[in-house]
């Protein structure tokens with residue numbers, strides 16, 4: 394069963410230059426205890442999508458369902474109850490942690506805000522358990538974020554998200570700011586936690602190699618739209634959208650004996666402000682024909698729960 398379903402979700406921003414379509418008609422669902430990877434270049438709307446789903450910002454249009462219940466227009470007060478179920482882990486743990494608070498205070502804060510510990514003793518015990526769960530040594534209880542490395546700071550972010558026992562977590566580039574050596578440790582922690590606690594993740598990243606192992610399903614975003622959606626295995630085996638093919642071809646191959654052809658994308662990312670009703674990837678696409686510049690493609694199913702938004706996809710999928 395789906396824990397999260399979103400239907401035709403839009404989030405527009407009014408800017409001096411016009412209406413910016415940050416998220417433009419996105420429909421997707423995330424099964425309980427599974428991970429949906431969301432990939433795409435910087436600025437394609439990944440964070441806005443995650444923030445809108447968990448009500449950090451209101452949608453312009455569309456519906457958000459949580460456990461089958463439509464929560465789109467919940468008042469902030471009614472949403473406070475749901476907030477404990479839906480949490481977010483941010484890219485830059487340093488920017489998202491108050492530098493004046495100690496490790497203990499940072500992890501205790503959400504528990505206190507939602508009154509989830511009855512006494513000081515219970516609070517101390519709960520924070521101790523959480524530190525243990527995310528692998529921060531008890532002796533660091535009174536340390537401050539600037540005294541810790543990036544991996545430990547992200548572990549605090551994870552402990553804060555877990556502290557209120559959520560079932561859904563939006564992980565927004567949680568390892569992008571970390572050294573490669575530490576990335577794997579944090580990813581393993583997230584996977585262990587998912588298994589133990591049956592967590593449902595939306596895992597946002599611009600890095601295809603990170604998303605491969607952690608995701609059950611993947612959405613590829615381009616300028617506010619989901620242009621391809623399928624099982625992770627399927628995407629890495631048979632990417633259909635020219636943009637996904639280009640992203641995948643850009644992953645470095647560790648084996649120097651395998652030659653890999655990098656698909657070049659032409660031109661620049663077009664603007665998400667007042668986009669024309671045509672394929673948004675067309676100006677950069679090596680396969681684009683006239684129809685691509687004239688008509689918005691539909692997200693169509695090509696079998697195997699594999700969805701793609703491309704006028705040329707038949708030709709490409711057979712090649």
Ligand SMILES: Nc1ncnc2c1ncn2[C@@H]1O[C@H](COP(=O)(O)OP(=O)(O)O)[C@@H](O)[C@H]1O
Pocket residue numbers: 406408413414415433434435436437438439440441442665
């Ligand atoms: N509060 C805001 N006001 C105006 N534009 C915004 C705001 N937040 C995000 N955007 C714009 O929305 C688009 C998507 O941004 P974002 O969701 O942060 O992308 P990503 O996370 O994929 O890098 C970008 O063009 C960004 O400039």
Ligand SMILES: [Mg+2]
Pocket residue numbers: 439440441565
């Ligand atoms: Mg982002």
